[in-house]
Each structure stands twice: as structure tokens, then as C-alpha cells.
Amino acid sequence: MTSAQGWQSFDLLLTCMVVADRAGRIEWVNIATQHLFERSRRSFQEFSLESLFEDKENFQKAFETIVNQRAMSVTFVGVIAKLDDAVLVSASLHMDNDRVIMELHPIDQQTLSERSIRLAREIEIYQETFRNLAHEVKNPLGGIRGAAQLLDMELDNPAQREYTQLIAAEVDRLQQLVDRLIRPAQAGLQRTMFNIHEVCERVYTLMRAEYQDKLSIIRDYDASLPEICADREKIVQIYLNICRNAAQALLGAPEIKSPTITLKTRIKSRQFLLDKVYRQVLVISVIDNGPGIPNHIVDRVFHPLVTGRPEGTGLGLSLAQELARQHKGVIEFDSYPGRTEFRILLPLEEV
Ligand SMILES: Nc1ncnc2c1ncn2[C@@H]1O[C@H](COP(=O)(O)OP(=O)(O)OP(=O)(O)O)[C@@H](O)[C@H]1O
Ligand SMILES: [Mg+2]
CATH class of the missing domain: 3.30.565.10 (Histidine kinase-like ATPase, C-terminal domain)
Known part of the structure; x- marks a missing residue:
């Protein structure tokens, strides 16, 4: 492998680091990467970054963004191909002068699933809270609107009626928001x-x-x-x-x-x-x-x-x-x- 100079300190990291040229040809990998792929450093020679991934599309998009300098760094989820296995990874790409540096973090599917389940639970809790709040807000809104309408009928001065109409319009806006907060509770799928x-x-x-x-x-x-x-x-x-x-x-x-x-x-x-x-x-x-x-x-x-x-x-x-x-x-x-x-x-x- 060439151009190893300067990259050796990556060997101290537990994160997988891969160094490639602007065309995506791998120049160097650290020890953690060799462990992940169960391959020697030398065997990466002449391989491209792309060849490490089973699903090329996410990699290609990220790589193109980085080499065209549309972003400082890009992170994507990819599947890396090993001899008899496939591993889901979170990969980050960034440029260092004219080198592309790639970091790979294997994602435990358990973690991924826990994360999406946690997100779903969080959303449920928020929604429950907002729905309760929305129910509390809904009743007084009707009263405010009714009162504004009564007041509107009492007033002759158009400048003052502008205010009552403003109250009614704002109440309507709140009402719509409240209705949208309450609505998702109506579950039941018609498949x-x-x-x-x-x-x-x-x-x-x-x-x-x-x-x-x-x-x-x-x-x-x-x-x-x-x-x-x-x-x-x-x-x-x-x-x-x-x-x-x-x-x-x-x-x-x-x-x-x-x-x-x-x-x-x-x-x-x-x-x-x-x-x-x-x-x-x-x-x-x-x-x-x-x-x-x-x-x-x-x-x-x-x-x-x-x-x-x-x-x-x-x-x-x-x-x-x-x-x-x-x-x-x-x-x-x-x-x-x-x-x-x-x-x-x-x-x-x-x-
Ligand atoms: N394609 C997108 N590009 C950029 N920002 C986005 C995109 N999709 C969503 N967002 C951001 O996420 C926010 C949340 O979106 P969400 O649809 O939940 O609410 P909203 O669009 O603000 O309001 P609502 O959908 O209730 O009218 C948006 O306000 C926007 O800032
Ligand atoms: Mg929206």
C-alpha cells in the first residue's frame, strides 16, 4: 500500500478508517478495517471504496457530493460485503486535501431497531400529551369565538369590528391546529x-x-x-x-x-x-x-x-x-x- 505516511496514527483508533485517492482507489486502511473485513492490508490494494459496498447507490451519491465539494462531510448507511456475511454500517466521507477519508461504524441491527422503537414511543408520548392539551383548549375556543361574534354584532365602528374579526380568525386558526392534533388518534386501517x-x-x-x-x-x-x-x-x-x-x-x-x-x-x-x-x-x-x-x-x-x-x-x-x-x-x-x-x-x- 502506498502513501501510508501520516496515516499510521489511525492504527490506534478502534474506528475503521480507509484512505483513498480522488478517484476512490484505496491507498491505505487501518488495523480496525482489516479486522472488520478479516483481510490483510495488502489485499485492499487496487480495490475501490465502492467495491466495499454491496449497495452502491448510497455510496455513489455520497462520494460524488464529497469530491465535488458540495459538503464538508457526508454520512450514509450502507451494507458492506464480507466473505460470507453482510454488515450494516454508518459510513462518513470527507476530503483531506486530495484524499478521501472514510470512517466506518458497524451498526448493530439491535441498536437500529431499538432506536426506531424508541423514536416511535417518543412520538406516541408527545402525541398523547398534545392530544390531552388539545382537548383542554378546544372547549374554551368555542366560547371565545361565540363571544367575539356577539361583540361584533354590538359594534358599529368598523375599526373596532376589525378587532373582533381578527379574534374570530385567530380562533379559527387555533381550532384547525387543535383538530389536526386530535385527528391522528382515529386509528384503524381500511386495507x-x-x-x-x-x-x-x-x-x-x-x-x-x-x-x-x-x-x-x-x-x-x-x-x-x-x-x-x-x-x-x-x-x-x-x-x-x-x-x-x-x-x-x-x-x-x-x-x-x-x-x-x-x-x-x-x-x-x-x-x-x-x-x-x-x-x-x-x-x-x-x-x-x-x-x-x-x-x-x-x-x-x-x-x-x-x-x-x-x-x-x-x-x-x-x-x-x-x-x-x-x-x-x-x-x-x-x-x-x-x-x-x-x-x-x-x-x-x-x-
Ligand atoms: N424536504 C425537506 N427539506 C428541508 N426541510 C424539510 C424537508 N422536509 C421537512 N423539513 C423540515 O422539517 C420541518 C417539519 O416538517 P413537518 O411536515 O413535520 O411540519 P411543517 O411542514 O413545518 O408543518 P405542517 O406539515 O404541519 O404544515 C419543516 O418545517 C421543515 O423545516
Ligand atoms: Mg409539513
């Missing part, structure tokens, strides 16, 4: 068999009507997907919430030259979701080339009432995550400036 592309097309048409030529929408469907047994209206709701977020992020960033949303569908085999491995999982992605999720909310986007938009209520994603969970599915994302992808993962078959 039917359908082709997911019917939902995609409906959402596509709605988005076209809503945003017209303000942004481009590309469809990248895998036409061979099997039908799914799910609650069609709820899947539309999940999908629409995510698409609207993408559109709002794009329109909120006028510096983006050609705002584009890509609607993508794929199938994944042997996927771990929540607490089970499924033979087949439907992956519905919404990708945008917008500014990315603001840093200060990125860890909490699925929590209710967390919003990065002045006019947002912060309920879209928490509702979407709850609806996905009712289908034993999960919504996940990765986001950095220039590319945000939300994926709706819905199980088709259990192993």
Missing part, C-alpha cells in the same frame, strides 16, 4: 390491495395542480413492483405530507436554480424494519434538491410541533410517521444542502 403507483400518480397530479410550473417533478418508478395491502387514503396522506414539505423547502429557497422533486419507487429485499426482518419492503422516496433540513431541528423533525417554517405547524411528519407505523413501516431520511431524501418503507412480506 385493500392496490398498486402503489396509483397512489404515486394521484399525488403527482395533486402536486402538479398545487405547484404548477414552479418546480419540476420527475417520476422514476420501478414498474415491476407487486401490489400492496394497505390503507390507500393513509398512504396518500403520508406521501402528500412529504411531497409538500419538499416543495415548501424548494420554494422557500429562491436561490435554487431548477427546483426539482424526484418521486422514486423501488423494492428492497431482506430489510429490517422496527423489530422484524421482511423479505420484501416497498421503498417510496421523495428526493429534492433544496437546502436540506435546518440543523437545529434535524434530530427532532418527527416530533410533533417541530417546524422550521414560519407558517408551519410541525405536524406533517409526526402524523406521517405514525401512519407509517400503523402499517408496520418506517419513514427515514437523509438530508444535506442540495439533496434531501425521505423514504417511506412499507413491508410487503415477513420472512
Whole structure:
């Protein structure tokens, strides 16, 4: 292996470190990496970073972002291929002068599952709290609105009536928020068999009507997907919430030259979701080339009432995550400036 000089200190780390050139050719690996792959340092020679991954797509996107300097560092989840095994890793790429440095952290599937179960529980607790609060707020709202209307009828001065109308309008806005907080409790799925592309097309048409030529929408469907047994209206709701977020992020960033949303569908085999491995999982992605999720909310986007938009209520994603969970599915994302992808993962078959 060449260019080892300067990298030896990585041998002291327990983290797997791989050094490559700008073309992605591996130049050096540390001891932890040799242990992970159960291969000698020399055997990595002439291998590319890409060849370490079983699923090339996430790697390629991240690699391209790094070498084109669109971000300082990118983290993604990948599957690395070992001789007789596959390991899920969290991989980070960054540039150091003209070298690409990659860090690999194996992800214990137990941890992954615990994390998504914990997130789901957290959301449930928040929602329960907000729902109780919403019920408390709902009753007085009716009274305030009624009183404002009575007062409005008593007043002759139009300048004063403006205030009563303002009260009524603000109460209506609060009422809508309260209704949205209460609504997700109405569970119960009405499952039917359908082709997911019917939902995609409906959402596509709605988005076209809503945003017209303000942004481009590309469809990248895998036409061979099997039908799914799910609650069609709820899947539309999940999908629409995510698409609207993408559109709002794009329109909120006028510096983006050609705002584009890509609607993508794929199938994944042997996927771990929540607490089970499924033979087949439907992956519905919404990708945008917008500014990315603001840093200060990125860890909490699925929590209710967390919003990065002045006019947002912060309920879209928490509702979407709850609806996905009712289908034993999960919504996940990765986001950095220039590319945000939300994926709706819905199980088709259990192993
Ligand atoms: N594609 C995206 N790009 C950038 N930021 C996003 C994207 N999707 C979501 N976000 C951020 O996550 C926040 C939370 O989204 P969520 O849908 O839960 O609430 P909201 O859109 O603010 O309000 P609501 O959906 O209730 O009208 C958004 O306010 C936005 O800041
Ligand atoms: Mg939203």
C-alpha cells in the first residue's frame, strides 16, 4: 500500500478508517478495517471504496457530493460485503486535501431497531400529551369565538369590528391546529390491495395542480413492483405530507436554480424494519434538491410541533410517521444542502 505516511496514527483508533485517492482507489486502511473485513492490508490494494459496498447507490451519491465539494462531510448507511456475511454500517466521507477519508461504524441491527422503537414511543408520548392539551383548549375556543361574534354584532365602528374579526380568525386558526392534533388518534386501517403507483400518480397530479410550473417533478418508478395491502387514503396522506414539505423547502429557497422533486419507487429485499426482518419492503422516496433540513431541528423533525417554517405547524411528519407505523413501516431520511431524501418503507412480506 502506498502513501501510508501520516496515516499510521489511525492504527490506534478502534474506528475503521480507509484512505483513498480522488478517484476512490484505496491507498491505505487501518488495523480496525482489516479486522472488520478479516483481510490483510495488502489485499485492499487496487480495490475501490465502492467495491466495499454491496449497495452502491448510497455510496455513489455520497462520494460524488464529497469530491465535488458540495459538503464538508457526508454520512450514509450502507451494507458492506464480507466473505460470507453482510454488515450494516454508518459510513462518513470527507476530503483531506486530495484524499478521501472514510470512517466506518458497524451498526448493530439491535441498536437500529431499538432506536426506531424508541423514536416511535417518543412520538406516541408527545402525541398523547398534545392530544390531552388539545382537548383542554378546544372547549374554551368555542366560547371565545361565540363571544367575539356577539361583540361584533354590538359594534358599529368598523375599526373596532376589525378587532373582533381578527379574534374570530385567530380562533379559527387555533381550532384547525387543535383538530389536526386530535385527528391522528382515529386509528384503524381500511386495507385493500392496490398498486402503489396509483397512489404515486394521484399525488403527482395533486402536486402538479398545487405547484404548477414552479418546480419540476420527475417520476422514476420501478414498474415491476407487486401490489400492496394497505390503507390507500393513509398512504396518500403520508406521501402528500412529504411531497409538500419538499416543495415548501424548494420554494422557500429562491436561490435554487431548477427546483426539482424526484418521486422514486423501488423494492428492497431482506430489510429490517422496527423489530422484524421482511423479505420484501416497498421503498417510496421523495428526493429534492433544496437546502436540506435546518440543523437545529434535524434530530427532532418527527416530533410533533417541530417546524422550521414560519407558517408551519410541525405536524406533517409526526402524523406521517405514525401512519407509517400503523402499517408496520418506517419513514427515514437523509438530508444535506442540495439533496434531501425521505423514504417511506412499507413491508410487503415477513420472512
Ligand atoms: N424536504 C425537506 N427539506 C428541508 N426541510 C424539510 C424537508 N422536509 C421537512 N423539513 C423540515 O422539517 C420541518 C417539519 O416538517 P413537518 O411536515 O413535520 O411540519 P411543517 O411542514 O413545518 O408543518 P405542517 O406539515 O404541519 O404544515 C419543516 O418545517 C421543515 O423545516
Ligand atoms: Mg409539513
